[in-house]
Amino acid sequence: MTETGAGAGAGATYTPDALIADDIHAYLDRHQNKTLLRFITCGSVDDGKSTLIGRLLYDSRTIFEDQLAALEADSRRVGTQGQEIDFALLVDGLAAEREQGITIDVAYRFFSTEARKYIVADTPGHEQYTRNMVTGASTADLAVILVDARKGVLTQTRRHSYLAHLVGIRHVVLAVNKMDLVDYSEQRFAEIVADYRAFATSIGIKEFTAIPISGFRGDNVTAASANTPWYAGPTLIAHLDRVEVDQHADAARAFRMPVQWVNRPNLDFRGFSGLIAAGTVRPGDAVRVLPSGRTSTIARIVTQGGDQDQAVAGQSVTLTLADEIDCSRGDVIAAADAPPEAADQFEATIVWMADDALLPGRGYWLKLGTQTVTASIQPPKYQVNVNTMERLAAKTLELNAIGVANLSTDRPLVFEPYAGENGTTNKTLGGFVLIDKFTNATVAAGMIHFALRRAQNVHWQATDTSREHHASLKNQQPAVLWFTGLSGAGKSTIANLVEKKLARMNRHTFLLDGDNVRHGLNRDLGFTDADRVENIRRVGEVAKLMTDAGLIVITAFISPFRSERDMVRAMMKPGEFIEVHIDTPLADAEARDVKGLYAKARSGQLKNFTGIDSPYEPPETPEIRIDTRALTPDEAADAIVARLIP
Known part of the structure; x- marks a missing residue:
């Protein structure tokens, strides 16, 4: 049996198998070229994050049949409120993994729609695990801030919103959840939006999208709800599908590549491997190696698939230079005419994530990109009250505290301010973590504001007597x-x-x-x-x-x-x-x-x-x-x- 197609050309015929193959190729091509959106769900305890993610996974049909059968059985066992499926169980299964001794800081889930692919980071809402939220937010393009319609805006709502803004997330969705438990009240929704807007404005969030939803019932998650006739905005998934995220912003900036390792397979080859953090590079481009400041030009761009004529931000490559200059792990290869700075004293925002408080003056490992140095933190200039944005006096920082402090490193650090121009962020060369030298535990995350002026004004004076x-x-x-x-x-x-x-x-x-x-x-x-x-x-x-x-x-x-x-x-x-x-x-x-x-x-x-x-x-x-x-x-x-x- 054959079929003819009017648009196939004279005499063209297709078998059913060929049609199926064409459909598969077309589908794979569409899927491969979809844009990717990373987002995080955050908020206070029991605001419904797990239920919402479970609903998204279910409605996007990314659940296998055996998973669905197990989910239905588990839902019947726990006695879901008259509903066949408890969507939260799709994500809450991670609790069992923890009981088996598996450590999971952030759970990532993957799904897709016809318009886009998604990676969603599910983080705990309890204040004790705020550090996990920072981890998930560090790579996210958008934050879905959930609020329980019965409870309104809480301290953890404010803390997560502040942290999301702090790490550079500029797209925010206020998902007012559990609207079914307040009879889909338009007035209650408006009160929460007004309360959140006042706080958001105070921390610099210029705009956000507010959506009334019920993750449990499915209202306004993937389909518009008849229960909210007063709401004319998009559903959550419709908004996620169309939100514009500039995925090429890094490529438009000046070239930077932190060197991860020196590739020396034999005496005839010496290359410098790493992930390009920003910009575009081509053979012949003039580059500067920092912190030494030595210059050269790019000879080759080597990849597993062969040499390339150019490479852009997000690619892992090996670069060879025209000159034999000193370059090693931790150095940064940058555009010669627009290099980043190097300094050993900075002001930074610090999010403290350890049970033991910050000890000013103690040496911590500071990791920024591929650089690892010893850093000591001065007593904080102030600590931020996430409820009022008031700046409080502080001698140290306790668990989950956010403060601003000066820090110094034992040698120059190549960096860029975390907050770049036009709302961009320089995460690779502006964001760092602090690690306890004794326990090797990550104790803090930080964002560099600027180098202190004294870092440039104070220099070593050369003396003749050694x-x-x-x-x-x-x-x-x-x-x-x-x-x-x-x-x-x-x-x-x-x-x-x-x-x-x-x-x-x-x-x-x-x-x-x-x-x-x-x-x-x-x-x-x-x-x-x-x-x-x-x-x-x-x-x-x-x-x-x-x-x-x-x-x-x-x-x-x-x-x-x-x-x-x-x-x-x-x-x-x-x-x-x-x-x-x-x-x-x-x-x-x-x-x-x-x-x-x-x-x-x-x-x-x-x-x-x-x-x-x-x-x-x-x-x-x-x-x-x-x-x-x-x-x-x-x-x-x-x-x-x-x-x-x-």
């Missing part, structure tokens, strides 16, 4: 003997003996004792965790200056945190920092208690005392460990001197 010359005059190698241990362990006693023995050997030394520096240099600091961090940072800077002068520096500090001891180690030249753990059990140190401090701490008179109500993190691999139960102070001092000067 640290090597200072050391040679003293006929010694500079070093830092960093004594750490509990109060009463014997640090000061042993450190004093070590200095006396070195003095008799004509070595040039200086002893920095924990109690002594608090009479002057650190007299303004207390004993909170934040003050302890700053105490060690200052001592570390002083010790570094003393090693530049060629001295052997001996320090005796409890220094309870590993991260701060590692911070000081990183300040020194390799091999110059020698960690000496005066290892004394707490019971022995407390038994000595010559100052009576443990007794006061036990009675509650002395707060934040190490070993009692403040932690001590012993060194894991110190260069020298002194067991005070096995050695006398004099024997310990001899062992340390022998290690320093064989």
Whole structure:
């Protein structure tokens, strides 16, 4: 059997199989060329996010038959309110995954319509999991803010809206859900929209689309509802299908590519691989490698499929340069005539996502693009009250707090302000995360505002007399003997003996004792965790200056945190920092208690005392460990001197 087609040309015939094949190819072609929209659903607990996503998946027919059968069975088992299917169960199944030990920060669901493909990020609504919402929002083009029509705009509604705007989402849908539970009241809808508009305007959201829906009943989700004759706007899916998202904005900007790795398969090839963050690049283009500032031109654009004549934002490529210049992971290859900035001090907005509060002055890993540096945060300038937008005084940031603070890095960071021109965002070179050096947990997300002026105004002054010359005059190698241990362990006693023995050997030394520096240099600091961090940072800077002068520096500090001891180690030249753990059990140190401090701490008179109500993190691999139960102070001092000067 054959069929003829008037538009097929004279004598053309098609078999049914050919027609089916043509239909499949046409469908695949349409599907492949659909635009992609990433969006996030957010709001407070029980606002109906899971139900809405389940409804979208069901109505878009992206559920397999076995999933649908299981969903219907589960719905009957939980006794859904007279409805055959409980759509929330499609997403809430993730709870069972967590019970099985699977960790999921954000659940992503995929579906499509005739007009578009979608990736939706489902995030928890509980305040405790605000960090998950930030993760999902970081890659989203649009945010669907759900509000329970019975409860109205809540604190979490405001927090999620503020965060969505903060990370650069400019398309917002206010989905007033559960309208069936307020009898589809036009007045209630108008009240919520007015309340939200007042807040949205205060945080800079210029426009949003408000839609009355019922995820449970399906009103205005994929089809217009007869229950809301007073609403003449689009359904949710109709709005999502037609919202305009500029997916080529990054390609229109100046070229930037953070280098992810140096591709060196053999001696004849050296390329630099990475994901193009912005712009377009072609062979022959002049580029600049930052932070060094060296220039070259693009020789080749290499991909798995062969060389290309050009590459654009969003492509992963390997670039080869016409000149042999230094370039490695973390560097940024950029347009030579429009490079990004490089600085080591910034102002940034920080969203704190850890249970333990921010410790100003502590060193955290900062990851921005492919760059990883050590960063320390200053006490916040202010914290934002998400309900009132009031700027509150703050000494630190607690879980889910949002604040603005200055930060400094241990070397220049190539960056662009997160908020770009004309409402664009520079996520790759403007957004960063902070990672705790001890636990490797991500503790914060941040957005850079600008480099501080002092980062450009303050420069290293070159001097003619080197640290090597200072050391040679003293006929010694500079070093830092960093004594750490509990109060009463014997640090000061042993450190004093070590200095006396070195003095008799004509070595040039200086002893920095924990109690002594608090009479002057650190007299303004207390004993909170934040003050302890700053105490060690200052001592570390002083010790570094003393090693530049060629001295052997001996320090005796409890220094309870590993991260701060590692911070000081990183300040020194390799091999110059020698960690000496005066290892004394707490019971022995407390038994000595010559100052009576443990007794006061036990009675509650002395707060934040190490070993009692403040932690001590012993060194894991110190260069020298002194067991005070096995050695006398004099024997310990001899062992340390022998290690320093064989």
